[in-house]
Amino acid sequence: MKDIREDIAWAKINQDVMKSLENPRKIYWVILFFAVLMFAVGIGCEVYQYQVGMGVANLDNPHVWGLYIATFIFWIGMSHSGTLLSAILHLMHADWRKPIYRFAEAMTTFSLMTAGLFVMVHLGRLWQFYYAVPYPNERWVWPNFQSPLLWDAMAIFTYLSSSVLFLFVGMIPDLAIARDNLQSGWRKKLYTLLALGWEGTDRQWRNFRVTYLTIACFLIPLAVSVHSIVASDFGMSQQPGWHVTSFPPYFVAGALYSGCAAIITLFIILRYVFKFEEYMTLPILKKIVRLTFAIAMVWTYLNCVEFASVWYSHDGVSKDLLIQKMTGPYAPFWWAMIFCGSVVPFVFAIKRFQTHIPVLFATSLLLNLGMWLERWMIVAPTFSHGYYPWTWDHDQWPSMIQWGIVFGSFGWFTLLFMVFCKVFPSVSMYEVKEMVYHRTLHLKKNEIGETAEQGAH
Amino acid sequence: MYRFLRLPILLVGLFMAVSCYAVNDSQPTLTTEDDLGPQVAQPIEFPHYRHAGNRNTVDPTNSDPTKGGMEINCQYCHTYARRSLTAGIPPLQKCIGCHQNIPSVRDKPRIVELFKYWDAKKAVPWKKVHDLPDFVRFTHERHIKRFIEQQGRPVQEVCGYCHGQVKEMVTARRQKPITMGWCVSCHMKEHVVAAKADIPEGGTPIGKQAYWYTFQKPAETKNAAGELTAKGPNDCWLCHK
């Protein structure tokens, strides 16, 4: 099967994608409604928490971090897939990325925004968050540049702004198409404004290519660094279970993993909701699935590395913690993580399932769950089983407020994502055209080659 | 045709401008004389100029109350300042102690008001003028010891560092910003260290230097006049605890 039909007309591409902006399937509104609902629940919980204090999250004194930080890492992780698809694969000239990189990139941006929210939600004094921003102030005090948390804030902010830029720059030609296809209305005004006067001249295309490539190159190290820094929040501390040198690659692998899993989920949803069957084809899905499987195995390997390094070190405390994870109150979650993260992906190895949409959908959700559990298993057990036995905790169970905010974050993300797909073309028109062009070029070449061969005889 | 570059250029320019500001102007404007705080209404309009103001050279008896003051030392009334964190307001008893012997002004409205409080045995509800945030614990004692007692600087000058020209005011009004950066700006300055020559034998090194910590040891820093100088302490836990 082919990634995309070669005979698809350019006008039809325009038409199909533009149609997705106008009339998606009814299910779109259902999803949007639930997203708003979930977001409202999250907001409600946050307002309550803001008013009353962090205690309503049922965190306690040794156990000071909970789902907020775990979910924060989860969202940061999600953001890596966009970069992977759009930047890394772009540099590698992997053609098949073209119909799907746009939404992956959007996913990056929005999951970063969601992650950023968790940094805020987590703060005890949210209203003083600006103390962490390095700006000249009347107090003559700077934030602490030694703190990984500050690096984190900066890295996320840089990554977010770069991602937004990348998403935006990559969208300019499409925005121009959208602008030109519309006669009037707010959309026309919006696209006109954002298209920055794109006319498709050669010079513009040349500048565009250079800019796009530059940002792509810039973004890759940034993406790696962001999650390495998130990993250093833990790795730089001295707590058992965190003080592991393999954390940065482990986190990055985990990030790519969860990102890919999320892409599969969203791929399936978008394909159906916006009727993108022509563009988001099953062969492309198959490629992502294989990629995901590969990353899953890398992640599994790094997981083993972590256990092994704990095991052969003489650090009794870390060993204790690892055993505690496997057998203690968190054991069900820990084993669920191992199952979802390392066993479930073998579904992807089965050829029959590589294009089986219901199975893929369910599996990708399981993978995401596994990755979320992984983050939780990094954060929570260390607190309940650290250096100091007196403060060992009972299994600290998050309160409904904490769950509510985590729940709400999914609503917030879905809301942003769904609105984006409705407002902006979520399939890159110009790149798909390129892809089709390249494919036909390839065909033509083959034809020419064949004729030439025949001619030689 | 370069229209699409307008927005990026604008954004980059904005960023650069902010950065330049940040680098150049990272020390906000601090001391200005005209940075007056609000005028605070007090229960009795206490005339600082009359008590602390300079003597009228033409009329040394100061018979005209609108001209010239008594040059009373700030610490005569604000006696707690040298012994406590707070400068405080003297007990009413102190006002009466003098004023019961000054019959000439006894029937002035302010004094009548003052005696009303005294007769009712009620403290005058003075309003705070220099009201720092609750988590700031500035110590008057240390600053007075440092500048008035150790260095022998004039009282009104030392008090004036933070309180401005109170001797020219009626009721006190804030003149300095008294923000944290403003405090720190003074602590970052090289101040002359008054090494009293007559520190007794066995006096600790700290007796000879104005600053606590050797890492900020003033010993080697000398100003143009050859005096030892040093910065103030830079420890959050001095004021916030």
Added chain:
Amino acid sequence: MTATNLLENWASVRHFHPIDDKPHDPYKWAMAIDLDACTGCNACAVACYAENNLPVVGREKFLHGQSMHWMRIERYWEEDGREFPDQGFQFLPMMCQQCEAAPCETVCPVGATNHTQDGLNSQIYNRCIGSRYCSANCPFKVRYFNWYDYPTTENVWPAEMNRQLNPDVTVRGKGVMEKCTFCVQRLRAAEVTAKGEGRIVREGEVQTACQQACPASAISFGNLVDPESRVHKQWLTQQVDLDKDKQDKDQKEGGSDLRGYRILEELRPYPSVMYLERVRESAV
């Protein structure tokens, strides 16, 4: 700290470890707790509540592990299968160890916890934004977070009870981290007085609230730099040094017959609290 400060001497603002060439002078506050004298009576903990405006959180919040005791008395016994704890329990007063290389200090994003020049690990409430990273990185778990706004919580400081609050200590609102300060308000008052008189704080001139209350005088506290101080002498006798790697007794083969040790010193946070091991009579 200003930009200049930041660019020029960042390191000197942050590091006061005993390992550099900057010895503490003239103060380094430290403690020694004799576990053989400690009876576990809790007087020190109550003294801490009284001195430092600690909120009483109540049953429900205590249940959720949200208690605020800066000083907690831990109780241990050897559970080696014996029927009765017939060798007695061991009590351990645990509070912030005021580490010299404190793991909490480096991680605070806003620099709300810093090392002071007299060897304390400061916690600035009004600077804290409540990221709780310090607590996450504290191996002793002696940092306590204000999960609720205790000043306005019912029955924490109801009318009249709030008049007991120590005006020298900030009452913490919700969302800030707090911990034992070695009664810094007392230390600073003593330092200011001493400085005004051109001397250093004398041994015995300043006491922490817990030390003052302790009926068995198990806690000694003082200036480690001052050769006259009891703490200095105790540390010296026990061959305990701020820098763990300089402790002679650790090099001694077969262990030493000294009782002094610091908890988790192998992590090298250089704690400022030395404990003296509990002794048990071998004849019974």
Added chain:
Amino acid sequence: MIDSGSEKHLAGHPFDRRDFLKVLGWSGTAVALSGCGNTSIEDGKETVVSYVEAKDYVIPGVAVYFNSTCAQCDAGCSISGKVREGRVLKLEGNPDSAINKGKMCGVGQAGVQHHYNPDRVREPLLRNGDKGETITWEKAYALIAEKLAAVKGEEIAFLTGGVSGHQKVLLGNYLDSLGTKNHFVYEAVSPGVVRAANLKAYGVEMPRYRIDKAKVVLSFGADFLGAWVSPVHFSQQYAQFRRGVDGQRGVLIQAESKMTLTGANADRWLAVRPGTEGILALGIINALGTATGDVAELVKGYDKARVSRDTGVEPSNIDKIAALLKLRSPSLVLAGSAAEGYAHGSQNAAAINLLNQVLGNVGKTIEAPVSVPFPQMSPAKGNTAALKTLNDDLAAGKYKVLFNVATNPVFTAPASYKFRDNMARAGFKVAFAHYLDETALQADLVLPLDSAMEDWGTSVPEYLTEGAQINIQQPLMERLHPNTRGLGDIVLALIKQRRADEYKGFDDYYGYLRGAMLQNKGALGGGGSDDDNFWNDTLSRGIVKLAGPSASLNASMATAGLKLPAPVEIDEHYPFQLIPSVTSSLRDGRHTNQPWLQESPDPLTTIVWDSWVEMHPKKATEMGIVEGDIVEVTSKTGSVKAQVYLFPGIYPDAVSIPIGRGHDAMGRYAKGYGVNPFQIMDSVFESATGELAMHETRVNITKTGQRVIVVKDEGPAGGMQMGRKIAARVSTDQVDLSKEV
């Protein structure tokens, strides 16, 4: 420090003596509570605090310390109250006192929470149906006069806790004036049996114990570090004892059925079958083998095998202890509440005292006590027998008017007394109360008392240490609630109703006290100094130290009548012995409404805010009980339900519930937390003294099927250190203590 005599006149106003005590500039919550509140400069919003008149030593921002006496228990520690801007902030120990030498226990420090307690009674209340109606003091006094006029002297009863000093004198005079001798001095937790046994053995009720001089302390359930007699003083002695006499570290051995704080600090803790402490003591005498004559005859039957069988203590341990006691002298043997709490408590205590005599400790570590040279001021010691008598009398309808001075028998009397009902038989009940506790709620008239931080007084502690002393109590701040009164003031007002002429010279109790003290200036060591100087000096010290007469010890080894019963067999229906434990922070429950004490973890179990049933893990496993199970503890008299805590420091056939919680009145911090073991206590009395035998209740434990999470400080790791070096321990042969500083 307080200048009363030289009244200064300034602009026509006399200087107010107590002006400094006034609260300065308290603007409600704003001052202290907005710690993280306003973050910027605010001008002209707050009012500056200032005085009208001030003493030189009163400086805003600088604390002033006033010496007084702690009233939280009867140990009589001297305190130094930190006062700032007219508010008392903290209670610290007064270093001049020989009793506490500047140290304080948690209970004492919580005294400020008693003073500032929001649940204090603020106005005189008169019963009107189920409600209390606020009345004026004049009306209250008039009402009392009216009621007293209608009854005969012997129909009036007074119930108080331990009293001493001028209060006792004045109260005695008042009782005289009423023509009644019915003064019941009641303490729910008191060493009454030990006092009686000591009187027999040593000729004094409470000798001076010199733990600091002893090389071995063998304590039979005396929790001298936690709640017994004078814990702060003993803790200091204990520290000295551990540091060692002649370089030899003291050895503490504790024998008891339920581990106390002292037991937890012992080098060897012996789990003794409840009630067999005396047998163990005799067994040790036997093992010592040094006794002669009568004593040898007495202990003959107590060979190791039998003693071990009876007490549950291993023979090897008896040998070791005997050997140690022989080797290291002097030693000290203490009889505490665990030994005295049985029907044969006196016998137990006598056997234990006999051990002391055999060891020759009398005169070495047991010294003669001193007493104040004013017998009328020496303490009236409380016990439980007094309540029993009162209760019987009330039941018989002997009293028409009952005065209760701040005791709480409705809470602390065993339910079988039916005290609440019997109390109702007295026609008119007056309660002098700090809180509306269970007993005050039964009263017809409630008179609000000043806190110890507002009141004047003198007291003499029962347990005096080096030399005699009279403790002074003085106000540390002005009255928090204008309508509370000191006990002395109330009694003075009441006595004026009877003997107006004699007392008309005294405006208030302060005047009376000052007068009385000045009268005896010479005897109080103030001879020669002028009245004001003497008085000011006394107040600033807070203590009057005296050379008191010393009683002499009479060390007769009386074995006559010493006969110990065999240990009781396990009762099928009630297989457990109930040990109501006295904890160091709650004692008899009068301070339960002080939140610091509620949140102060019990040292042994680390439980807060609740009661628990202590069970040995072995027994619990047999019964299928785990930590947090709610069990029903049933005695012959009643039952309570509480959570189980598995605790190895208890004899397996015993369970323990702490005293002090389970209030159903008193205040917000006390009401509804925990259970009250007095409710299930059987009325068994000590045979010789008539004291309540608190350990004689037998109970049955049944599971209710409910389970809760125990609210405690320890984590799931419990007392384990998991191989980390946290609370390290070393044995004496591995350490050299002689070089230590």
